[in-house]
Amino acid sequence: MNKGKLIQIVGSVFDAKFLPEEVPAVHNAVEIRGSFRDQNSLYGEVQQHLGGGKIRAVALGSTLGLRRGMDVFDTGGPLTVPVGLETLGRVFNLFGEPIDELGPVSAKLRMPIHRQPPKLTDLSPKTEMFETGIKVIDLLCPFVRGGKTGLFGGAGVGKTVIIQELIARIATKYGGYSVFAGVGERSREGNDLWLEMQNTHIGDTKDSVLNHTCLVFGQMNEPPGARLRVALTAMTMAEYFCESGIGDILFFIDNIFRFSQAGSEVSALLGRIPSAVGYQSTLATEMGELQERIASTKRGSITSVQAIFVPADDLTDPAPAATFTHLDSFVVLERSITQKGIYPAVSPLESTSRILDPNIVGQEHYDVAQKVLEYLQRYKDLQDVIAILGMDELSKEDQQIVSRARRLERFFSQPFLVTRQFTGLEGKYVTVPDTVESCKRICHGEGDLLPEEAFMYVGTIDDVILKAKTLKTA
Amino acid sequence: MIGTRQILHRRNAIDSIRKMTRTMEMISTTRYKYYYNRWLAARDYHDALARAGYLLVTSPKLYNHPLLKTNLSGRSVILAIGSNGGLCGSYNSYVYQAMKTHISKAEKLGKKLDIYAPNRRLVGLLNYHGITPARIYNDMDEMPTELQIDEMTDEIVNQYMAGQLDYFGIVYMRYYSIASQQAQTLTITPLAELIDDLTTRTTAIWPWALSVEDFYFSPSVTEITEGLARMIIHSSIQSCFMDAILSEHVARMIAMKNATENAEDMIKELTAEYNRARQNQITRDLLDIISGAEAIQ
Numbered sequence: 001m002n003k004g005k006l007i008q009i010v011g012s013v014f015d016a017k018f019l020p021e022e023v024p025a026v027h028n029a030v031e032i033r034g035s036f037r038d039q040n041s042l043y044g045e046v047q048q049h050l051g052g053g054k055i056r057a058v059a060l061g062s063t064l065g066l067r068r069g070m071d072v073f074d075t076g077g078p079l080t081v082p083v084g085l086e087t088l089g090r091v092f093n094l095f096g097e098p099i100d101e102l103g104p105v106s107a108k109l110r111m112p113i114h115r116q117p118p119k120l121t122d123l124s125p126k127t128e129m130f131e132t133g134i135k136v137i138d139l140l141c142p143f144v145r146g147g148k149t150g151l152f153g154g155a156g157v158g159k160t161v162i163i164q165e166l167i168a169r170i171a172t173k174y175g176g177y178s179v180f181a182g183v184g185e186r187s188r189e190g191n192d193l194w195l196e197m198q199n200t201h202i203g204d205t206k207d208s209v210l211n212h213t214c215l216v217f218g219q220m221n222e223p224p225g226a227r228l229r230v231a232l233t234a235m236t237m238a239e240y241f242c243e244s245g246i247g248d249i250l251f252f253i254d255n256i257f258r259f260s261q262a263g264s265e266v267s268a269l270l271g272r273i274p275s276a277v278g279y280q281s282t283l284a285t286e287m288g289e290l291q292e293r294i295a296s297t298k299r300g301s302i303t304s305v306q307a308i309f310v311p312a313d314d315l316t317d318p319a320p321a322a323t324f325t326h327l328d329s330f331v332v333l334e335r336s337i338t339q340k341g342i343y344p345a346v347s348p349l350e351s352t353s354r355i356l357d358p359n360i361v362g363q364e365h366y367d368v369a370q371k372v373l374e375y376l377q378r379y380k381d382l383q384d385v386i387a388i389l390g391m392d393e394l395s396k397e398d399q400q401i402v403s404r405a406r407r408l409e410r411f412f413s414q415p416f417l418v419t420r421q422f423t424g425l426e427g428k429y430v431t432v433p434d435t436v437e438s439c440k441r442i443c444h445g446e447g448d449l450l451p452e453e454a455f456m457y458v459g460t461i462d463d464v465i466l467k468a469k470t471l472k473t474a
Numbered sequence: 475m476i477g478t479r480q481i482l483h484r485r486n487a488i489d490s491i492r493k494m495t496r497t498m499e500m501i502s503t504t505r506y507k508y509y510y511n512r513w514l515a516a517r518d519y520h521d522a523l524a525r526a527g528y529l530l531v532t533s534p535k536l537y538n539h540p541l542l543k544t545n546l547s548g549r550s551v552i553l554a555i556g557s558n559g560g561l562c563g564s565y566n567s568y569v570y571q572a573m574k575t576h577i578s579k580a581e582k583l584g585k586k587l588d589i590y591a592p593n594r595r596l597v598g599l600l601n602y603h604g605i606t607p608a609r610i611y612n613d614m615d616e617m618p619t620e621l622q623i624d625e626m627t628d629e630i631v632n633q634y635m636a637g638q639l640d641y642f643g644i645v646y647m648r649y650y651s652i653a654s655q656q657a658q659t660l661t662i663t664p665l666a667e668l669i670d671d672l673t674t675r676t677t678a679i680w681p682w683a684l685s686v687e688d689f690y691f692s693p694s695v696t697e698i699t700e701g702l703a704r705m706i707i708h709s710s711i712q713s714c715f716m717d718a719i720l721s722e723h724v725a726r727m728i729a730m731k732n733a734t735e736n737a738e739d740m741i742k743e744l745t746a747e748y749n750r751a752r753q754n755q756i757t758r759d760l761l762d763i764i765s766g767a768e769a770i771q
Contacts, residue, residue, distance in 0.1 A: 273769040278761060388491060388736045390729070392564045396602040 002074040004053075006032065009066050012059045012223045013269040014044060016072040020053040024074035027114050030057055031073045036065035043079065043095065044072075045229065047270055058225040058266050060094065078114045081233050082107030083240035088177060091194060091215045092237075094230040099217070100194070111240060113232040117292035124298050127360050133169055133429035134344065136412035137331060139369050139439060141351040142361060142432075144328040146248070146301030148294055150256075152320055153333030154313035157345050160189060161419065162331070163254045163307050165344075167193070168417045169429065170250060171209050172202055177241055178209075178250040181234030182217040184227040184258025190217045196418075220258070227262035235293050242300035249302045251294060257309035260287065260319040279318045291326035315350075329353035342413040342456075348376050365432070368440045372408055375443065379405030400448070407447050408439065410455035411464070428459040437461070478755060481748040485741055492737035498561060499730035506652075506723035513649070513716050520713050524672040527706045530699060531669050533686035539696075540635040541665045541703050550641040551588045551608075552576050552659075553626075553711075555718040556596020558616055562722055563729040565647060566596050570603070572645045572657035577605070585640070592618075616719050618712075627708045631700070634663045644714045647721035655721035660714055665703055668710060 004018035016030065024030055024046050032042045044057035059066075060079070081096030086107040091100040098105050130143035143149050153159045171178050182190045197210035214237055218230025231253060238251045260283060267280030275281040294304045306327075310320050313335055324330070334347035358366040378401050382394060391399060417427030430438075438461035441447070447455065447464060454468035531542065554573050557565045573589070580587035588608035591597055600607060614622060633639040642662040647655050661667040686695065 268765075268769070271769075274762075274765045276762065277758060278765060384488070384740075387740060388488070388495070389561065389733050390563065392567065392729075393561055396599065 001076070004030075004055075004072040004074070006066065006068050006070040006072055007054070009063055009068065011266075011269050012063055012225050013047075013056060013266060014059055014063065014066065015050065015054055015056050018053045018055065018072075018074070022074070023049060023053055023055060024076075027078050029060075029075045029077070029079045030055075031075055032066065032070050033073060034070050036067065036070075039065075042066065043075075045079065045225070056270060058228065058270070059223060060225040060229060062223050078112040079229070079233075080110040080112050081236055082109070083111050083237050084109050084244075085246070087214045087237055089211045089213070091190075091217065092233065094216070094218045094222075094226050094233045096233060109240070111236050113229060113236050115236065115239065115293065117289075118295050118297045122297045122299075124296055124301070126296060126301060127355055129355060129361055129432070130170075130303060131432055132166060133431065134165070135414055135430050135435045135438075136344065136346045136348060136351075138430075138432045139365070139372065139435050140348050140356065141329050141331050141346070141353040142355055143303070143305075144353070144355050146296035146303055147328035147354070148291070148326060149303075149305045149329040149331065150323055150327040151305065151307045151331045151333065152310050152315060153307070153345070154310050154335055157333040157335055157338050158343055159307040159309070159333060160185065160254055161416065162333075162344055163252055163305060164189075164193065164196075164418045165416045166305055167197075167209075167252060168200065168427075171213065172200060174250060175202070176212070176247045176249060178213045178252065179234050179238040179241070180213060180215045180252045181231050181254070182215070182219055183231050183253060183255055184218065184220050184222075184262065185254050187217075187219040187221050189254075190215070190219055224262040224265040227258050228266065231256070231259050231290055235290065238302055239293060242297065242302050245299045248300055251302050251304040253304065253306040255307045255309050256290075256323060257307075257311075257319050259290065260322070264319075276318050283318055284322050287322045287326070291323070328355070337409075340409075342410065343416075343419075344412075344414065346412065348373065348409075348412065349380065364440075365436050368436050368443065371443045372439050375401055375405040375408060378402075379409075400445070403448060404442060404445065406452055407450075407455050408442055410452055411438070411442060411447075411458075411461075413455075413457050414459075415457045423457070425457055428463075430459050434460045438464075478748060478751045481744055481751060485744040485748065488737050488740050488744065492734055492741065495561075495730045495733040495737060499727055499734060502723045502726040502730065506720065506727060509716065509720050509723065513713075513720055516709075516713065516716065520672075520709050523702075523706050523709050524669065524675075526702060527665075527669040528673050529684075529686040529689070530695070530702060531666050533695065539699050540637075541631065541663070541700065544664060545634065545637050545640045547638050547640055548584075549586045549588065549639055550576075550580060550643070551590060551639060553590045553642070553644045554596055554600075554607075555592065555644065555646040555715060556594045556599070557722045557725070558594055558719070559726075560595055561729055561733075562725040565722060565725045566599050568657040569596060569645055569647060570599055572659060576643065576645070576659070617715055623708055623711050623715075626711055627704050630663060630707060631704055639663065644711065646714045646718040647725075649717040649720040649724070652724055655717075655724060660710060662707055662710060665706075668706065672706075672710065 002018060002022040002024065004016040006014060007017050008015040018024065026046050028046045030044045030046060039061065043060045045060060046055050046057045048056040050056055079095065082105050084107050086105055090098050090102065090105055093099050126144065126146040128145040130145040132138055132143060151159050151162055194215060197213055198208055200209045201207060202209055202212065216230060216234035216237065218226040238249050241247060241249045263286050264279045268274055272281055275283065294302055296302055308320050308323050311317050330351055332347045332350035333345045337345035337347060355361060356366065356369060382398060382402060385394065391402065394402065415423055415425035415428050420427060441461050446461065450464060450468040451471060454464050454471055458464050458467055552573060554569060556569055577587060589605060590609045591607045592611045592614045597607060597610060630642050643659045644662060645657065645659050648658040649655050661671055691698065
């Protein structure tokens with residue numbers, strides 16, 4: 001094993017000097033041994049060769065207590081992580097080490113976290129809809145089976161809740177395996193998820209959801225290097241399931257923005273020129289390398305759902321913008337909708353999907369979705385007029401559109417399975433035909449005479465009518 | 475984030491709206507004062523006519539006059555006075571609500587109800603609800619001319635006397651004071667009901683101690699009845715239009731005042747948003763320049 005010396009430490013980036021003929025290759029993992037603080041070794045990943053045997057590496061752990069002159073060893077290849085069925089039911093950190101204190105993982109196979117994306121010819125684009133039972137999503141931005149979905153949202157609009165809801169909805173019904181990557185989010189949420197998965201069972205079986213899931217965490221307590229690479233670890237594990245033909249995989253990432261953010265944190269330390277808004281100039285490349293690996297091939301599909309934080313609610317920020325291009329379905333969460341008390345706060349006008357097409361979802365679904373969008377768009381256009389002059393100045397036709405749009409807007413709120421302890425409401429699963437039928441009936445004016453309140457947090461239009469009756473008697 | 479230019483653009487647009495609504499508020503204020511003075515001046519005259527009318531209907535001699543008998547032709551007419559222009563809040567909705575009671579009543583009794591309306595905002599609303607006015611007065615100003623009112627009066631009186639009309643009512647916004655207006659119906663024919671309506675409305679104290687026998691009429695009461703009836707009807711129609719226009723200007727004043735205030739609030743918000751966006755943009759540009767320069771050193 002080639003050995004070098006630590007010569008410089010800046011934040012989470014360090015330099016080491018090897019013999020010029022023994023320089024470790026780019027993306028190789030290097031290990032610093034010796035005891036400092038509470039760790040025995042620290043891994044780093046080679047990013048640059050500085051000439052004269054010097055390398056620059058990103059530390060994948062805390063650099064606290066590191067000293068110049070320590071020994072640095074080349075491990076001879078990129079970081080590898082355990083893959084295979086043995087990883088199911090376990091919780092890992094980015095090195096593929098179990099962190100759930102349930103003993104070592106006896107995986108036969110380890111794979112490097114840096115890999116090539118599948119070949120162009122191996123890709124198999126699918127155009128089948130994936131039902132979530134969430135009204136607004138199924139109607140306006142349907143998920144693609146084997147496709148990628150992004151949940152965009154600013155701070156505190158409910159991205160994580162939706163991700164967890166989707167896990168609860170899809171993973172419990174879905175026989176296949178899931179991989180969850182927690183990237184730079186709250187550590188508590190990882191724990192919540194782990195406990196909840198233990199207690200939830202798939203369908204009517206005694207099998208807990210956790211036994212079909214593999215969790216990988218590099219949360220916000222970790223240094224940037226860890227947050228930068230943890231998504232790749234999870235990706236590698238998911239990729240193996242898919243490639244070995246074990247089955248179709250669900251891949252959840254919360255939150256992909258932290259990956260870009262970590263990249264931007266180390267980028268300046270690595271001496272790269274910052275690009276727009278201080279992001280790394282390699283933002284699009286890094287995102288592309290990760291996203292291209294999330295792909296459905298002939299051997300198996302990966303359906304991925306990614307939460308994407310939107311800084312300052314600005315969708316044109318480079319980080320979310322770089323993610324946009326890779327997705328099939330966009331679910332945009334909007335602050336103004338949360339302010340109305342409507343959850344999930346999906347923006348109907350900004351969210352969209354590649355498969356919202358009459359050939360895939362069916363003519364009726366498409367027509368109803370377009371009608372709904374038309375009403376909501378008109379309502380949005382009229383909002384200034386209403387704010388200044390009031391509803392009375394609108395023509396009768398517009399007043400009707402506004403009243404239906406307001407009802408539709410409220411109808412898109414929905415009680416969730418995972419928020420039962422907060423709302424006290426039983427979660428509602430609405431099938432696609434029911435959603436389409438209900439929205440069609442609202443567009444035809446069936447709910448015009450019902451109070452707006454009746455549309456909040458219900459399932460189908462029949463539930464609305466029922467709620468209106470109870471409101472009347474109360 | 476919306477660009478600073480778009481915010482400015484929007485702010486300017488709202489500023490123009492604000493100027494417009496403020497101007498409309500001022501116009502309505504002056505128009506209101508003008509009509510208020512006319513309304514005040516005419517009030518005594520209307521009251522006096524109502525008193526004379528009271529004498530007429532309480533006189534036992536006149537029960538046989540065709541204007542005082544009850545017709546049974548099955549045809550009623552409602553004249554609905556809507557607003558002249560838009561931007562006056564719920565004015566027309568109130569008038570429409572008041573009309574609806576007449577429409578449903580006529581439906582229930584199986585009577586024919588003709589709706590007359592000046593060609594104004596209300597006609598569109600009626601059309602939306604599937605009601606086609608039997609007559610639309612096309613050439614009416616804010617206030618109808620004396621001649622136009624004369625024509626209306628003639629038509630009502632002639633049709634009533636010929637037994638072709640049971641009921642003629644005017645639905646309009648009645649003006650009580652600047653703080654209170656309400657959609658109401660004033661019955662024009664049968665005449666007895668009109669005078670009933672008027673006597674309950676005027677400021678004079680009723681019933682009067684005097685009766686028709688206490689007066690000396692020249693020419694005789696029988697001869698002047700029709701003329702007096704026409705005068706009362708004429709002045710009632712006129713006062714309805716006057717009330718309507720007064721109420722409309724009050725409604726518009728209030729609506730435009732609110733609109734101006736709303737626009738001002740919005741401008742304030744947009745200004746804050748603009749400043750924030752501008753500041754952000756400057757910070758971002760500076761950061762880009764400085765960090766870029768630092769990095770290549």
